[in-house]
Amino acid sequence: MPTYAEMRAQPPFREPLVDKDGRLTRPWLAWFQGQFKKLGGPTDTAPINIEGLAANATNAITALTAATAQDATSAAYVYTPANALTGQDRGASLGGRIVVAGTVFDWVDLKNVSYNGVSLIKDDLGADLAYSTQYFVYCDDPNRTGGAVTWKATTDYLKLNNVGRWHLGAVVTPADAGGDTGGGGDGGGGGLGRIKDYGI
Secondary structure, three states: OOOHHHHHHOOOOOOOOEOOOOOEOHHHHHHHHHHHHHOOOOOOOOOOOOHHHHHHHHHHHHHHHHHHHHHHHHHOEEEEOOOOEEEEEOOOOOOEEEEEOOEEEEEOOOOOEEEOOEEEOEOOOOOEOOOOOEEEEEEEOOOOOOEOOOOEEEOOHHHHOOOOEEEEEEEEOOOOOOOOEEEOOOOOOOOOOOOOOOOO
16 A cells, blocks of 8 residues: 555556545545645545536536437438529629529428528628639528528638538639639538538
């Protein structure tokens, strides 16, 4: 059996952390006391009951599991038309434009939700859309109510992976004076939903 001083020198990794009653074992208590003493903090020889902490951890896991299941249910969806995005040249070397068609979304648990169409000339940071650039188009609608949402364009596909955020895939804007380009065609979902072909 190591001495008290030896037990305080280094973490007793070979010893169990708690006993059958959920209390710190003597080697671990000694080590923690030594660490607190080094920091100048108070020490307490009273046994530590971890039941409350264990209950909190269990509750957190339960809540996360429920949220994951709910999100997975709502994340899978399809929409029509499948290719809802069109890239255009604004003309006069002003930059690109993305035309978002009006769409109808169908989720696993919610059907026939209509969204407005719109024409975008700015990205989600307020910059003019560039030529020959891939943009991902999304909206935020956590309650899935549809209607006149604010569609946004971004070059950062990681922004798509947020709960309540729905995306229409991507479109590459044409070159200066170039013809229209088609895009979209990807269902998926925010939060724990999939982002197809974009690295997630």
